[in-house]
Amino acid sequence: MTVDCVVEDPRWGDINALAQIATDAALERLGLESSVFEISVLACDDARIAVLNEGFRGKPKPTNVLSWPSDERAAAIDGEMPLAPRPGPDNELGDIAIAFDTCTREAAEAGKTMQDHTIHLLVHGTLHLLGFDHERDRDATLMEGLETEILGKLGIPDPYRDETGQ
Incomplete structure (x- = not known):
């Protein structure tokens, strides 16, 4: 997988490695050869993602992660698998933006490490690019279910269960 990270907010540090781990794990789980696809990641702050969220979703507030698939792949029937991308001349799956401030706050509130939460959100964004x-x-x-499985293989606890297993 080629992941092109643009780091607008230096607090992200080296997000490249986390992005590579997350995107590779998501594609591998779905049986896709990660080496032939490309994803762009914008590592920004809340102010930037709020502008993007308003411009693309009409919601003038920050969010944790946004994604823009290069093609429509969603399943027509609720609960079915989306159409898998096919390798071709343009192997760009799409773009993901992730906000440092919101991610930091969410990780702290949930008692998670920033690394684990960032990987979760990048897996989540990648699945959106794939039509989920x-x-x-x-x-x-x-x-x-896919997120939980992918994260589990990476040693990251189920993000949808609290500490009591609920």
């Missing part, structure tokens, strides 16, 4: 979503119930169940 959480707007419909069965789609959400499918996506969350």
Whole structure:
């Protein structure tokens, strides 16, 4: 996987390694050859992501992660697998933006490490680029299950369960 990271907020440090881990793990789980695909990641702050969120989603507030798939791949039927991308002349899966301030706050509130939370959000964003979503119930169940499985293989606890296992 070629991951092109643009770091606008230097507090992110070296997010390249985390982005590579997250994107490779997501594609590997779905049986896709990661070496033929490309993803761009913008590592920014809350002010920047709020502008993006308003411009693209009409929500004038910061969020943790945004994604823009290069193609529409979503499944027509709730809970079914999206269409897999095919390697070709343009292997760009899309773009992801991730906000440092929101990620830091969420990680602290959840008692997670920033590294684990960042990897989770990058896996989440990558799955969005691959056509997964959480707007419909069965789609959400499918996506969350994949995230949990991918993160588990990376040694990261289930992000959808609290510390009591609920």
